[in-house]
Amino acid sequence: MSQAQATEKEKLEPETLRAKLEHWLRDVNEPDRVYTKNKKIEVVFLLEAVNAILPRTEGVEDITLFKIPGTEYEVPAILPEKLQAVSRRDMLSYLRSYRDKQNKENKELRTYLKKLSVVYKGSEGKGKEKKEILVGFKKAKDELWNCYIQPPSGEETDVGMDGFCPACALFGTVLDSSKIEGVGNISVGVKSRVEFDPAIAISDRKVSVIGLTHNKVSDGVSWTGQSLFTEQHVLPGTVFVGKVTLEDVTEPELKAFLAVLSAIDRLGGRESVFGGVRVHLVGVRGGSYETVSALELAKALVAEYGEELPNVGTVAEKLKETLKGKGFIVNVNQENFRKIVDDSNTWNDLWRSTLIYDKQVLERVLQLKGEEKYEEAEEWKKQ
Numbered sequence: 202m203s204q205a206q207a208t209e210k211e212k213l214e215p216e217t218l219r220a221k222l223e224h225w226l227r228d229v230n231e232p233d234r235v236y237t238k239n240k241k242i243e244v245v246f247l248l249e250a251v252n253a254i255l256p257r258t259e260g261v262e263d264i265t266l267f268k269i270p271g272t273e274y275e276v277p278a279i280l281p282e283k284l285q286a287v288s289r290r291d292m293l294s295y296l297r298s299y300r301d302k303q304n305k306e307n308k309e310l311r312t313y314l315k316k317l318s319v320v321y322k323g324s325e326g327k328g329k330e331k332k333e334i335l336v337g338f339k340k341a342k343d344e345l346w347n348c349y350i351q352p353p354s355g356e357e358t359d360v361g362m363d364g365f366c367p368a369c370a371l372f373g374t375v376l377d378s379s380k381i382e383g384v385g386n387i388s389v390g391v392k393s394r395v396e397f398d399p400a401i402a403i404s405d406r407k408v409s410v411i412g413l414t415h416n417k418v419s420d421g422v423s424w425t426g427q428s429l430f431t432e433q434h435v436l437p438g439t440v441f442v443g444k445v446t447l448e449d450v451t452e453p454e455l456k457a458f459l460a461v462l463s464a465i466d467r468l469g470g471r472e473s474v475f476g477g478v479r480v481h482l483v484g485v486r487g488g489s490y491e492t493v494s495a496l497e498l499a500k501a502l503v504a505e506y507g508e509e510l511p512n513v514g515t516v517a518e519k520l521k522e523t524l525k526g527k528g529f530i531v532n533v534n535q536e537n538f539r540k541i542v543d544d545s546n547t548w549n550d551l552w553r554s555t556l557i558y559d560k561q562v563l564e565r566v567l568q569l570k571g572e573e574k575y576e577e578a579e580e581w582k583k584q
């Protein structure tokens with residue numbers, strides 16, 4: 202085998218995920234997926250600004266800046282909730298296009314979600330009747346599945362969430378009686394299994410941040426010279442180091458998440474003008490504990506590149522050296538991960554994996570509610 206072939210073979214591909222990381226993935230059919238087992242997948246990536254970006258949370262304040270401890274550098278940063286929201290939104294978009302392509306199969310899956318378990322109240326016997334209560338997800342009966350998130354407004358932060366779709370199951374949701382039928386009053390948090398670090402730029406604000414002056418434009422007239430305002434932007438070419446840890450995920454979940462992460466091209470905000478980014482996957486590692494943080498990695502890189510805007514490829518090579526020593530797979534075929542966002546199998550497998558998770562979540566809720574006897578609904582048994 203030639204050197205080139207050997208290297209090629211070692212690349213992490215969507216098809217080789219299972220073989221390479223099997224020990225750190227949960228099996229789709231495992232009976233206790235809702236309980237954590239410290240199976241963690243760390244993913245390190247670089248996020249490159251491809252136009253001027255405004256990395257800030259909702260609102261009008263300036264961009265987020267972060268002082269690197271132990272240095273004089275202050276660098277732009279992207280908060281975890283932003284990255285979380287962007288990847289969740291993107292995943293929802295892909296799920297919707299999949300639904301439109303595979304309408305029948307996806308509709309069928311959602312039928313099961315409507316009737317997952319049967320709870321028995323009372324007991325059969327002389328003059329007694331066993332009462333069967335069907336338990337399932339309420340919003341699953343909508344003809345058109347449409348889960349969405351929206352910016353926090355008052356207390357209702359999960360207005361559009363259905364509680365059961367692959368994005369809810371992976372990124373977290375709150376289950377209450379508006380989402381589950383047949384269990385009475387509950388409020389249960391399904392924790393996110395995606396944990397982002399803040400993504401931290403490796404170049405000081407002196408070289409990576411600029412104030413841009415805008416003219417206020419109203420319909421038909423532009424008020425040049427008047428009503429100007431200045432906003433801080435991160436310059437194109439600025440490179441951020443990011444890290445995300447996935448906890449107790451299955452192969453379809455990891456595959457779909459890596460596909461979504463690879464394909465992120467916008468950070469949101471003023472999307473029509475600003476926010477263009479490119480994600481570069483650098484390393485993936487499975488383990489029972491986390492080995493690196495974005496801050497540690499950024500700190501080392503800032504020491505070298507703090508005064509300039511280095512080329513993203515150069516930074517990636519440098520980072521790979523560090524990660525290799527920590528057991529990361531640094532040869533990732535990102536192009537192939539990006540491609541599978543358009544492959545229906547990605548979303549089909551993800552929905553099936555989620556269906557089993559949802560059923561286990563629901564059974565956990567029934568346990569918490571103290572229900573003694575419940576079993577699978579007929580619909581579920583048939584599938």
Ligand SMILES: [Zn+2]
Pocket residue numbers: 348349362363364365366367368369370
């Ligand atoms: Zn959802």
